[in-house]
Amino acid sequence: MIRVVLVDDQELMRVGFRMVLGAQPDIDVVGEAGNGEEAARLAAELRPDVVLMDVRMPVLDGVEATKLIVEAGTARVLVMTTFDLDEYVYAALRGGASGFLLKDTPPDHLVSALRSVASGEAVVSPSVTRRLLDRFVGSGDAPLRDASVLNVLTEREREVLVLIAKGMSNTEIAEALFLSEATVKTHVGRILAKLDLRDRVQAVVLAYETGLTRPGVS
Known part of the structure; x- marks a missing residue:
């Protein structure tokens, strides 16, 4: 069973999500x-697989709660938002969220996303993350992080990371670099391990923040 904690300051939203998820045989709210x-207290107490997290809430917002939960290692976090270009979402991704969904996401997509996050995948496409970064990282400023963190990567791994940041799938990267998809998957795994990243979303964020790729660069 995939154990889920729902977090939203609107009870009606929680009721709706509970009805959708409660109908699934493999999901338990x-x-x-x-x-x-x-949310942070419940995550520590219940140790769910996934926390479905709203961002704009009283007392403590979803961004700070995400950071607390990820740092504690108590659950993976899937962020919900009303707008797909939202500074809160960018901050949540930096804080370790495994992705985000719009609140008007169709029920079957919500269920699929929760299953993906529970299995360790990211559910936001790198191309969408890139649009967030285009808006919030800025185009001409100095990098937000020291690029020396990338020195642990081989030249090939840096190439792969650039293509990940461009929103390419493993299949597309394999075609671009004339590699097998299995080889690309190995490179991606090594990149995440070497840079201590949870998933491709955080890899995209890091590529931007270190200046490895920049907004508007195709």
């Missing part, structure tokens, strides 16, 4: 919270 403080 084990708790609900109305703010980020309650």
Whole structure:
């Protein structure tokens, strides 16, 4: 069973999500919270697989709650938002969220996303993350992070990371670099391990923040 905690300050939203998820034989909603403080406490207490997290809430917002939960290692976090270009979403991705969904996501997509996150995948496409970064990282400023963190990568791994940041799938990267898809998957795994990243979303964020790729660069 995939154990889920729902977090939203609107009870009606929580009821809706609970109805959708409760109808699934492999998903169990084990708790609900109305703010980020309650969410962090419940995550520590219940150790769910996934926390479905709203971002704009009283007491403690979803960004800070995400950071607390990820740092504690108590659950993976899937962020919900009303707008796909949202500074809160960018901050949540930096804080370790495994991706985000719009609140009007169709029920079957929500269920699929939760299953993906529970299995360790990211559910936001790198191309969408890139649009967030285009808006919030800035185009001409100095990098937000020291690029020396990338020195652990081989030249090939840096090439792969650039293509990940461009929103390419493993299949597309394999075609671009004339490699097998299995080889690309190995490179991606090594990149994540060497840079201590949870998933491709955080890899995209890091590529931008170190200046390895920049907004508007195709």
